[in-house]
Amino acid sequence: MKAAPLEGKTVIDLTSALAGPYATFLLSGLGARVIKVENPERQGDSSRNNSPYVTAEGLSVRRSAPEDMSVSMLLRGRGKESITLNLKRPESRQILVDLIREADVLVENYSSGVTARLGIDYESLRRENPRLVYTSISGFGAGADNQDRKAMDTIVQALSGVMMTAGEPGDPPVRFGLPVGDLVAPLFAVIGTLGALLHAEETGEGQHVDVSMLGALTSLVACEPFDALETVGLPLRTGAYVPRLAPFGTFHTRDGWFAICAPTDQFAAGVLRAIGRDDLLGAEDFSTRDARVANAERLHGLIAGWAAEQSLSQALEALNREQVPSAEVRSTAEAVRDPSVHERGEVVPLHHPQHGHFEGLYGSGVPIRFSHSRTTTDVPAAHLGQHTEAVLQSLGYSAEQITGLRAAGVL
Amino acid sequence: MKAAPLEGKTVIDLTSALAGPYATFLLSGLGARVIKVENPERQGDSSRNNSPYVTAEGLSVRRSAPEDMSVSMLLRGRGKESITLNLKRPESRQILVDLIREADVLVENYSSGVTARLGIDYESLRRENPRLVYTSISGFGAGADNQDRKAMDTIVQALSGVMMTAGEPGDPPVRFGLPVGDLVAPLFAVIGTLGALLHAEETGEGQHVDVSMLGALTSLVACEPFDALETVGLPLRTGAYVPRLAPFGTFHTRDGWFAICAPTDQFAAGVLRAIGRDDLLGAEDFSTRDARVANAERLHGLIAGWAAEQSLSQALEALNREQVPSAEVRSTAEAVRDPSVHERGEVVPLHHPQHGHFEGLYGSGVPIRFSHSRTTTDVPAAHLGQHTEAVLQSLGYSAEQITGLRAAGVL
Numbered sequence: 007m008k009a010a011p012l013e014g015k016t017v018i019d020l021t022s023a024l025a026g027p028y029a030t031f032l033l034s035g036l037g038a039r040v041i042k043v044e045n046p047e048r049q050g051d052s053s054r055n056n057s058p059y060v061t062a063e064g065l066s067v068r069r070s071a072p073e074d075m076s077v078s079m080l081l082r083g084r085g086k087e088s089i090t091l092n093l094k095r096p097e098s099r100q101i102l103v104d105l106i107r108e109a110d111v112l113v114e115n116y117s118s119g120v121t122a123r124l125g126i127d128y129e130s131l132r133r134e135n136p137r138l139v140y141t142s143i144s145g146f147g148a149g150a151d152n153q154d155r156k157a158m159d160t161i162v163q164a165l166s167g168v169m170m171t172a173g174e175p176g177d178p179p180v181r182f183g184l185p186v187g188d189l190v191a192p193l194f195a196v197i198g199t200l201g202a203l204l205h206a207e208e209t210g211e212g213q214h215v216d217v218s219m220l221g222a223l224t225s226l227v228a229c230e231p232f233d234a235l236e237t238v239g240l241p242l243r244t245g246a247y248v249p250r251l252a253p254f255g256t257f258h259t260r261d262g263w264f265a266i267c268a269p270t271d272q273f274a275a276g277v278l279r280a281i282g283r284d285d286l287l288g289a290e291d292f293s294t295r296d297a298r299v300a301n302a303e304r305l306h307g308l309i310a311g312w313a314a315e316q317s318l319s320q321a322l323e324a325l326n327r328e329q330v331p332s333a334e335v336r337s338t339a340e341a342v343r344d345p346s347v348h349e350r351g352e353v354v355p356l357h358h359p360q361h362g363h364f365e366g367l368y369g370s371g372v373p374i375r376f377s378h379s380r381t382t383t384d385v386p387a388a389h390l391g392q393h394t395e396a397v398l399q400s401l402g403y404s405a406e407q408i409t410g411l412r413a414a415g416v417l
Numbered sequence: 418m419k420a421a422p423l424e425g426k427t428v429i430d431l432t433s434a435l436a437g438p439y440a441t442f443l444l445s446g447l448g449a450r451v452i453k454v455e456n457p458e459r460q461g462d463s464s465r466n467n468s469p470y471v472t473a474e475g476l477s478v479r480r481s482a483p484e485d486m487s488v489s490m491l492l493r494g495r496g497k498e499s500i501t502l503n504l505k506r507p508e509s510r511q512i513l514v515d516l517i518r519e520a521d522v523l524v525e526n527y528s529s530g531v532t533a534r535l536g537i538d539y540e541s542l543r544r545e546n547p548r549l550v551y552t553s554i555s556g557f558g559a560g561a562d563n564q565d566r567k568a569m570d571t572i573v574q575a576l577s578g579v580m581m582t583a584g585e586p587g588d589p590p591v592r593f594g595l596p597v598g599d600l601v602a603p604l605f606a607v608i609g610t611l612g613a614l615l616h617a618e619e620t621g622e623g624q625h626v627d628v629s630m631l632g633a634l635t636s637l638v639a640c641e642p643f644d645a646l647e648t649v650g651l652p653l654r655t656g657a658y659v660p661r662l663a664p665f666g667t668f669h670t671r672d673g674w675f676a677i678c679a680p681t682d683q684f685a686a687g688v689l690r691a692i693g694r695d696d697l698l699g700a701e702d703f704s705t706r707d708a709r710v711a712n713a714e715r716l717h718g719l720i721a722g723w724a725a726e727q728s729l730s731q732a733l734e735a736l737n738r739e740q741v742p743s744a745e746v747r748s749t750a751e752a753v754r755d756p757s758v759h760e761r762g763e764v765v766p767l768h769h770p771q772h773g774h775f776e777g778l779y780g781s782g783v784p785i786r787f788s789h790s791r792t793t794t795d796v797p798a799a800h801l802g803q804h805t806e807a808v809l810q811s812l813g814y815s816a817e818q819i820t821g822l823r824a825a826g827v828l
Contacts, residue, residue, distance in 0.1 A: 009616065009620070011612030011613060011615050011616045012612065012615065024640075028640060032608070036608075036612050057649070057651075058642075058645050058646065058648070058649040058651075065645055065648050065649055066649070067649045067650070077642040077645045078642065081640065081642060082640075128788070146757065147757070147761055147786070148786075150757070156678070156742035158678040158742055160659075160665070160666075160667075160676050160678050161676060161678055161742055161743070161744045163676070164667070164674075164675070164676040164744045164745065164746040164747065165744050165745070165746075165747055165752060165755070166747070166752050167747050167748055167749035167750075167751065167752030167753065168593075168595050168749075169667070169746050170594075170746065170747070170748050170749060171593055171594030171595045171749060172583060172591050172592060172593050172594055173591070178657055178667060178669065178674065179657075179667050179674050179676075179746040180583050180584070180591060181583065181656075181657065181666070181667060181676075182579075182582055182583050182593065183582030183583055183641075183643070183653050183654065184579050184582045184637065184638055184641065185640075185641060186595075186597070189637055189640055190604075193601075193604040193605070193608065194604070194784050194785050195785075196608050197443070197447075197604065197607050197608055197611065197785060198785035198787065200608065200611035200612060200615065201422030201423065201447050201611060201785070201787070201790065202422060202787060202790065203615060204422050204423065204611065204614060204615060204618070205420065205422045205787075205789070205790050207615070207618055209420070211789060212789075213787055213788045213789035213790060214786075214787070214788035214789075215785060215786070215787055215788075216785070216786040216787075216788075217784060217785055217786070218761065218763065218784065220755075220757075220758065220763075221758050221761050221763030221764075221784040222763070222784045224752050224753065224755065224758050224763055224764055224784075225758075225763045225764060225781040225782055225783075225784040226595065226600055226781065227595055227749055227752060227753065228753045228763075228764045228779055228780055228781040228782075229435075229439060229492065229493075229596075229600055229780070229781045230594075230595065230596060231469075231488040231489065231492060231778075231780070232594070232749040232750070233749065233750050233753065233777050233778075233779065234469050234476055234488045234777060234778065235469065236750070237469070237476050237777060238468070238469040238476055238477070238478050239478070240468075240469075242594050242749065243594065245592075246589055246590075246592065248571075254571070255571075255592070256571075256575070256580070256589060256590050256592060258589065263575075263589065263590050264575070265571050265572060265574070265575040265590075265592075267567070267569040267570075267571050267572055331566070331567035331569055331572055332572070333566075333572045333575045333576050334575065334576070335575040335576075335580050335581065335590040336575065336576055336577070336578050336581070337578055337581050338578035338579075338581060338582060338638055338643040338644065338653065339578075339643070339644050339647070340578065341576060341577050341578030341635050341638055342578065342635065342638065342639045342644065344576070344631075344635065346557065346558070346561070346631075347631065347632050347635050347636075350558055350629065350632050352629065352631075352632030352633070352635055352636045352639075353632075353635055353636060353639045366644050366645060366648060367642075367644075367645065368639055368644065369639055369640070369642070370636040370637065370639040370640045371636055371639075372636075373605050373628060373629065373632040373633045373635075373636040374605050374606075374608065374609035374612070374626060374627070374628055375558070375559070375625075375626070375627040375628070376609065376612070376613060376616075376624055376625070376626055376627075377539070377624045377625035377626075377627075378616070378622060378623075378624035378625075379612065379613065379616050379624060
């Protein structure tokens with residue numbers, strides 16, 4: 007049996023919603039034990055109350071039985087133990103301290119300033135475990151002075167510039183359905199956490215790792231020199247086509263869309279052959295990159311006219327025959343059912359802890375294949391507080407103490 | 418002086434274009450020594466020949482002097498040493514083996530199958546250094562049988578479903594200008610590399626880490642249960658607004674766009690006050706979430722009508738006063754100049770090694786703040802082969818040997 011990269015590591019998970027829970031899902035997938043701490047007052051992580059739910063009869067807008075579980079939680083809660091703990095109650099502090107003394111990592115995504123008010127910020131907790139890696143994901147960074155500014159995905163998308171990278175000049179901003187504002191920050195948070203764990207292995211010293219949703223997404227936007235390109239006359243928003251790489255873009259057939267990426271002379275010649283225009287193969291207008299850029303509109307028009315007469319499979323067959331880089335544009339429903347992606351565990355079926363799997367229920371895996379390490383994403387999400395007693399007993403709390411804490415509203 | 422998380426680690430970088438070089442840029446930013454191996458035959462990494470260039474006079478579409486450097490290389494080459502080595506020549510193998518014997522990590526993003534043809538795949542190289550972490554980034558996964566299928570960003574976007582998460586039902590696919598197909602895979606590759614380094618620290622055993630561009634992006638798409646939402650009647654493509662969260666979306670003022678995310682009763686009431694419609698505060702049509710969803714079109718129409726009469730700053734001031742989560746939609750040019758993002762090092766100025774910085778030249782930082790570790794992104798990119806002699810001499814090659822290898826076309 008292979009070991010997992012984070013085997014033996016324990017993560018205390020104080021996150022909710024999407025960005026934080028996705029980070030701790032990945033840490034669990036890499037082999038860490040993740041103990042998710044949820045607030046008993048508000049029915050735990052808000053994701054538990056996101057419609058739709060998986061019920062005994064399948065998907066439903068409403069919950070009908072206590073064991074029904076939201077698809078969000080089914081997805082993000084995998085591989086985590088769940089305990090309840092009301093961090094606003096003073097009695098909770100000793101329990102949290104007991105937890106982190108045995109832990110390697112804590113991850114939180116409270117709004118900036120909340121952990122300090124609760125007395126559980128990094129400076130307060132590091133005394134209890136100097137090796138602890140304490141990872142914060144927030145909208146604008148730990149200690150940002152705009153605490154009141156709520157960082158939801160669409161707010162972060164708006165501020166990052168990403169909405170203005172799609173569409174055509176003058177178009178409205180383009181909101182991505184894929185919540186990139188929520189999903190990029192946790193990837194950097196995991197990178198930071200693993201970096202800090204390596205540092206801790208060598209020095210015995212833990213630290214605070216602080217990732218901002220806005221900063222993470224803006225840094226990704228800054229990976230491409232959009233500014234510099236616009237300055238020299240290569241505009242960013244060019245819609246379905248990219249004239250500077252012509253032939254390049256998405257085209258419509260009788261029954262679906264496909265994409266072509268054929269910026270080189272060789273690929274462009276393949277496109278002309280595929281669309282039955284061998285007569286243009288030597289033509290001055292299309293034989294060099296500069297010529298194709300100058301005549302991009304005509305070239306894209308030729309392809310669009312051809313595509314409109316084809317079925318999608320005919321078009322792809324013709325392009326493949328000429329070895330033109332091309333692919334069908336798939337819906338999310340098609341994409342998450344790709345057998346090769348399933349085989350690699352990049353997308354996996356989801357299982358409700360009692361009701362099992364229903365067709366249509368898929369979720370992210372860990373899209374990393376290790377030759378000598380194991381990843382795991384098949385432990386179903388826990389119900390709220392399912393592991394409270396087991397975890398507290400392992401910390402030395404007696405059954406009577408646990409009953410008392412529960413009655414007092416601490417658990 | 419703080420230590421960097423990857424201080425003392427050496428990375429051999431066999432990558433080119435965007436996905437691979439971004440991964441090794443992040444490893445360098447986390448403190449690793451990165452030795453970039455470039456092919457002398459083809460003027461090195463293709464990114465060196467991407468227009469525009471930074472010249473002594475500033476940005477230019479064309480290169481005019483040998484020291485001019487592409488913005489792409491200025492961005493992605495930071496913090497790396499460059500050596501030339503022609504891996505198709507048999508004499509190169511001993512040099513590569515000498516390099517990896519001293520290294521901790523190798524990263525490559527050749528098309529699937531190429532490393533085996535060159536005799537430098539993981540199985541061939543692990544014998545020379547069993548601790549080596551060997552990370553591959555490819556279009557469809559190492560060993561995928563569709564070697565001939567070129568994986569460019571737009572192809573990966575098309576297949577992943579992400580193009581169908583923006584826009585409205587029936588709209589054409591929406592290509593993102595931000596190359597998410599290229600940029601998500603390297604984040605998982607870095608996570609996999611760090612996980613494998615932790616494994617190696619504990620066991621002394623290296624391994625192969627295999628990340629696919631399609632799998633990485635599809636796994637991110639599968640983080641949201643789009644399928645399940647559509648099944649219960651919550652469609653994915655809803656354009657500028659999200660009716661199920663109303664009021665929620667982007668709106669146009671006289672001089673710009675803003676986003677509102679106000680799905681709760683409290684935020685929705687704030688929106689009504691901000692747009693001067695206190696008279697609707699108790700109205701049955703808007704006071705509950707279900708009512709707002711049913712009357713979303715009217716509610717969004719009211720906001721759009723109000724916004725059209727405002728300046729952007731007036732609109733944001735009114736919304737902020739009522740504590741409504743909202744933000745201006747920024748261009749990429751505005752976003753990468755955000756002072757708070759610069760202060761946190763999430764975006765940083767770029768410097769040409771000879772010509773220095775020009776206004777407008779910004780690039781990604783490492784968007785992770787460590788309390789006790791250092792990150793570095795300020796070492797300018799190297800010219801092709803700038804470190805060939807220094808690196809080979811440190812491996813024990815004499816000046817004569819180096820001259821000979823260079824004359825023979827190996828370097």
